[in-house]
Amino acid sequence: MADFFVNKGFRPRRQSNPQLPPGQYETTDFPVLTAGPTPRIALSQWEFRLEGLVEEPVKWSWDEFNKLPMQDFNPDIHCVTKWSKFNTRWRGVSVDTLLEHVRLKPEAQFVTEFSYGGYTTNLPLADLRGGKGFVGLQFEGEPLAPEHGGPARLVVPHLYFWKSAKWVQGLRFTAQDEPGFWERAGYSMRGDPWKEQRYLDDDEDAGTGAIRL
Amino acid sequence: MSRLDWQQATVTAIRPETPRVKTFTLALPAFTPHLAGQHYDLRLTAEGGYQAERSYSVASPPEQTGEIELTVELIADGEVSGYLFEGVAVGDLLAVRGPIGGYFVWPGAAGAAPLLLVGGGSGVVPLMAMLRHRQRVGLRVPALLLLVVRTPEDAIYHAELEAMAQADPAFTLVLSYTRQAPAGWAGYQRRPDAPMLAEVLARLPPSPQCYVCGPTGLVETVANTLQASGLPPTAILTERFGPTGR
Numbered sequence: 001m002a003d004f005f006v007n008k009g010f011r012p013r014r015q016s017n018p019q020l021p022p023g024q025y026e027t028t029d030f031p032v033l034t035a036g037p038t039p040r041i042a043l044s045q046w047e048f049r050l051e052g053l054v055e056e057p058v059k060w061s062w063d064e065f066n067k068l069p070m071q072d073f074n075p076d077i078h079c080v081t082k083w084s085k086f087n088t089r090w091r092g093v094s095v096d097t098l099l100e101h102v103r104l105k106p107e108a109q110f111v112t113e114f115s116y117g118g119y120t121t122n123l124p125l126a127d128l129r130g131g132k133g134f135v136g137l138q139f140e141g142e143p144l145a146p147e148h149g150g151p152a153r154l155v156v157p158h159l160y161f162w163k164s165a166k167w168v169q170g171l172r173f174t175a176q177d178e179p180g181f182w183e184r185a186g187y188s189m190r191g192d193p194w195k196e197q198r199y200l201d202d203d204e205d206a207g208t209g210a211i212r213l
Numbered sequence: 214m215s216r217l218d219w220q221q222a223t224v225t226a227i228r229p230e231t232p233r234v235k236t237f238t239l240a241l242p243a244f245t246p247h248l249a250g251q252h253y254d255l256r257l258t259a260e261g262g263y264q265a266e267r268s269y270s271v272a273s274p275p276e277q278t279g280e281i282e283l284t285v286e287l288i289a290d291g292e293v294s295g296y297l298f299e300g301v302a303v304g305d306l307l308a309v310r311g312p313i314g315g316y317f318v319w320p321g322a323a324g325a326a327p328l329l330l331v332g333g334g335s336g337v338v339p340l341m342a343m344l345r346h347r348q349r350v351g352l353r354v355p356a357l358l359l360l361v362v363r364t365p366e367d368a369i370y371h372a373e374l375e376a377m378a379q380a381d382p383a384f385t386l387v388l389s390y391t392r393q394a395p396a397g398w399a400g401y402q403r404r405p406d407a408p409m410l411a412e413v414l415a416r417l418p419p420s421p422q423c424y425v426c427g428p429t430g431l432v433e434t435v436a437n438t439l440q441a442s443g444l445p446p447t448a449i450l451t452e453r454f455g456p457t458g459r
Contacts, residue, residue: 007258185315
């Protein structure tokens with residue numbers, strides 16, 4: 001199949017930008033994409049847990065979590081629905097900081113992020129370590145709004161943004177890469193925007209997977 | 214070939230729906246029946262290799278085989294929609310892949326729950342695929358579409374929806390005009406709110422499956438209100454169009 005044919009007369013209206021992964025365009029808005037109603041979580045009920053393949057599970061209340069060391073980070077974010085947003089302003093807790101509070105079992109290689117409302121998404125543990133993953137609590141200097149995942153969401157900016165669970169409730173460490181909500185529906189297990197891994201077929205080991213949409 | 218491979222579709226018809234919305238009929242060399250609510254990716258390539266991709270909901274039902282209809286809204290300064298509106302004619306080729314999306318879909322089997330559809334503006338497109346599928350298969354499951362538009366000329370598929378409602382007592386069409394209603398209009402003239410949603414829910418049997426599609430503000434309000442009215446979150450499926458469009 002000819003992958004490349006030119007659409008006569010089609011010219012880029014936007015400057016091409018090396019910050020932009022393939023197939024993406026820049027927006028200055030912050031679009032919302034969610035599969036169902038926005039969960040509302042009272043801060044008095046909120047907790048964040050690390051569980052699964054750890055020696056001792058740990059959990060924090062909202063107040064305890066907010067006493068953890070925080071940092072500012074300013075990532076570009078890339079949504080699989082094709083928009084990218086540059087230089088966003090966040091404050092939150094690095095996953096590296098959270099991991100100082102548990103001892104991982106050696107077979108822990110993957111993570112399921114799980115959320116209030118039932119959302120899940122999966123990724124390799126290596127994608128959350130080394131300053132690559134955060135729990136974001138503030139966006140542009142304000143508490144994170146519910147429609148954007150507040151009170152807290154994962155922020156894993158080097159992957160498509162569905163890998164950054166909104167309304168996050170915790171991380172579960174697993175030995176196998178267990179497909180989450182969108183992944184079970186045929187989206188990529190890894191979701192690297194620079195490799196344009198939107199769907200399962202785009203994964204590097206595609207063809208071995210049992211899941212077909 | 215995999216249905217996620219790109220294929221060259223041929224434009225066989227272009228139909229204006231409103232001043233800012235057109236429907237493109239694309240003949241596909243490799244048609245895969247979709248589920249009502251799924252979308253296709255469309256990709257444009259410029260001289261020199263620059264590419265732009267967007268996702269568009271399929272408006273036609275899966276029973277319309279060999280082709281798909283994509284209904285596209287012209288976005289201000291839209292790189293892809295602008296080209297589709299000005300640069301594409303019948304007979305041209307367009308690269309597409311799909312169908313994609315396994316969540317915001319209505320399989321539409323007999324005995325399905327009643328169907329509450331709420332669409333804002335071009336958010337009606339995937340809902341139209343559901344209604345056309347329901348009609349083509351002859352399903353009698355009660356269905357109601359609440360279509361929220363700014364002005365009468367923004368109501369996509371209006372004539373077809375009116376005809377569908379005339380012909381089928383199990384289907385109800387409810388319109389709300391948020392900016393300007395037709396002369397003599399006695400119906401809703403506001404954004405959806407709790408009283409409006411309570412009234413439309415009362416016109417359906419209990420425990421409907423709800424599909425809500427449109428701009429973020431509308432979807433937030435409608436989904437939260439439906440949930441507050443006692444429907445379980447699993448009965449409310451949403452698809453949001455950011456202000457940048459799809």
